[in-house]
Amino acid sequence: MPSKKPVIAVVGGAGYIGSHTAKLLFEKGFSPVIIDNFSTGHHDFIQWGTFYTCCLSDQESLTSLLKKINPVAVFHFAASINVSESVIDPELYYHNNVNGTLNLLSSMRKANISNLIFSSTAAIYGHPESNLILESHPCRPINPYGQSKYMMEHIIKDFHEAYGLNYIIFRYFNAAGADHDHLIGEDHSPETHLIPNILMAASGVKPTLTVFGNNYDTPDGTCIRDYIHVSDLALAHVLGLNYLLDAKQSHCMNLGTSQGLSILELIKQAEIITRTSIAYKFYERRSGDASILVADASFAQSLLDWEPQHSSIDTILNTSWKWFQSRFHV
Ligand SMILES: NC(=O)c1ccc[n+]([C@@H]2O[C@H](COP(=O)([O-])OP(=O)(O)OC[C@H]3O[C@@H](n4cnc5c(N)ncnc54)[C@H](O)[C@@H]3O)[C@@H](O)[C@H]2O)c1
Known part of the structure; x- marks a missing residue:
C-alpha cells in the first residue's frame, strides 16, 4: 500500500511565493492543496497538487473545505501586497488581510487544525534603528500594508495563547528570483517590485x-534592500513545517540574506x-x-538549519x- 502523503493547505498558492513553495512541498513528498480566490494568482502556477477556488472572506466554505482536506498544516500566503495601494485604499488592506486572516484562523479552529505557517514582512519594522534588523527590533509599520501584517501577527499570537495554535511567522525581506526550471516566477499586475x-x-x-x-x-x-530568492523562502517553509510538526514550538523569524x-x-x-x-x-x-x-x-539559520542557497x-x-x-x- 502506498503511504499517504501529508496534506498541506497552501492558501494563496496560486501566487508568486505560494506556488514556489507548493512545488517544493510536492518534491519533498507532501501533498499541497492550493486554496486561492485568484484575485492576483495565476491558474497556470498550479502545477503541483490540486486546487480549490475559495476566498478568505467566505468563512463557511473555507471551514468545510478545511474539514474535507484535513491538512496537517496551513501555509498562509494570501494577502493584498501593494504598499502604495495600501496607502491609497487602507480599507481594502484591513478587510482582505486582517479580516481574511481572522476568518482563516476561525475556520482552522473549527476544523481542528493547529499548525500555521504565516507570511509576514520586513514592512512591519518601519524605519530601522540598526544596520541589521533582528526580530526584537521595534515594530512601527509606516504604511497600512505593514500595519495589517503586524495586526495579523498579533491575532496569530493571541490564538496561540488562547487556543493552542502552533505557528511560525516568517518575516520575509524582498522576495526575488524565479524557479530554476523557469516554470513559475514573479508576475504581479500592476508590477510594483x-x-x-x-x-x-x-x-x-x-x-x-x-x-x-x-x-x-x-x-x-x-x-x-535585502533580496532573498523565492526558492530559499520555499525551503525555509519546508524546514519550518518539519520543525513545527516535531517541536511544536512557535516562533517568529526573519528570512533574508543579511x-x-x-x-x-x-x-x-x-x-x-x-x-x-x-x-x-x-x-x-x-x-x-x-x-x-x-x-x-541568524535565528532562522540556526533554529531551522536554513542557509540561503540561491540568493x-x-x-x-x-x-x-x-x-x-x-x-x-x-
Ligand atoms: N513578494 C514579496 O517580496 C513579499 C515580501 C514580504 C512578504 N510577502 C508576503 O508573502 C505573501 C505572498 O506574496 P506574493 O508576492 O506571493 O503575492 P501574490 O499576490 O503573488 O500571491 C498572493 C496570493 O493570494 C491570493 N489571495 C489574495 N487574497 C485572497 C483571499 N482573500 N482569498 C484567497 N486567496 C487570496 C491571490 O490570488 C494570490 O494568488 C503575502 O502575504 C505577502 O504579504 C511578500
Missing part, C-alpha cells in the same frame, strides 16, 4: 525604469546579466518606503531574467 520593473526596462517592455527617490540616507541616495543592495547597484548588475543598457529616471520618494531594510536572519544577486537576476523572457516572449 523592482526586479521585474528593471527587466521590463531592459527588454523594452517599458521605455524607462522609474526610481523612487535619490536622496535617501544611503551611500548612493537610493533605497537599500546583505543589502541599493537600487543603483542592482541596475548595474542587471545590465551585465541582460547585456543591455537600462534607462532610468528619478522620481520623488514613494510614501511608506524605508531607506534601508536588511535582515539579521546571490547573479542567481536572482539570472533566474528572473530567464523566467521573464519565457513568460513575456521577449
Whole structure:
C-alpha cells in the first residue's frame, strides 16, 4: 500500500511565493492543496497538487473545505501586497488581510487544525534603528500594508495563547528570483517590485525604469534592500513545517540574506546579466518606503538549519531574467 502523503493547505498558492513553495512541498513528498480566490494568482502556477477556488472572506466554505482536506498544516500566503495601494485604499488592506486572516484562523479552529505557517514582512519594522534588523527590533509599520501584517501577527499570537495554535511567522525581506526550471516566477499586475520593473526596462517592455527617490540616507541616495530568492523562502517553509510538526514550538523569524543592495547597484548588475543598457529616471520618494531594510536572519539559520542557497544577486537576476523572457516572449 502506498503511504499517504501529508496534506498541506497552501492558501494563496496560486501566487508568486505560494506556488514556489507548493512545488517544493510536492518534491519533498507532501501533498499541497492550493486554496486561492485568484484575485492576483495565476491558474497556470498550479502545477503541483490540486486546487480549490475559495476566498478568505467566505468563512463557511473555507471551514468545510478545511474539514474535507484535513491538512496537517496551513501555509498562509494570501494577502493584498501593494504598499502604495495600501496607502491609497487602507480599507481594502484591513478587510482582505486582517479580516481574511481572522476568518482563516476561525475556520482552522473549527476544523481542528493547529499548525500555521504565516507570511509576514520586513514592512512591519518601519524605519530601522540598526544596520541589521533582528526580530526584537521595534515594530512601527509606516504604511497600512505593514500595519495589517503586524495586526495579523498579533491575532496569530493571541490564538496561540488562547487556543493552542502552533505557528511560525516568517518575516520575509524582498522576495526575488524565479524557479530554476523557469516554470513559475514573479508576475504581479500592476508590477510594483523592482526586479521585474528593471527587466521590463531592459527588454523594452517599458521605455524607462522609474526610481523612487535619490536622496535617501544611503551611500548612493537610493533605497537599500535585502533580496532573498523565492526558492530559499520555499525551503525555509519546508524546514519550518518539519520543525513545527516535531517541536511544536512557535516562533517568529526573519528570512533574508543579511546583505543589502541599493537600487543603483542592482541596475548595474542587471545590465551585465541582460547585456543591455537600462534607462532610468528619478522620481520623488514613494510614501511608506524605508531607506534601508536588511535582515539579521541568524535565528532562522540556526533554529531551522536554513542557509540561503540561491540568493546571490547573479542567481536572482539570472533566474528572473530567464523566467521573464519565457513568460513575456521577449
Ligand atoms: N513578494 C514579496 O517580496 C513579499 C515580501 C514580504 C512578504 N510577502 C508576503 O508573502 C505573501 C505572498 O506574496 P506574493 O508576492 O506571493 O503575492 P501574490 O499576490 O503573488 O500571491 C498572493 C496570493 O493570494 C491570493 N489571495 C489574495 N487574497 C485572497 C483571499 N482573500 N482569498 C484567497 N486567496 C487570496 C491571490 O490570488 C494570490 O494568488 C503575502 O502575504 C505577502 O504579504 C511578500
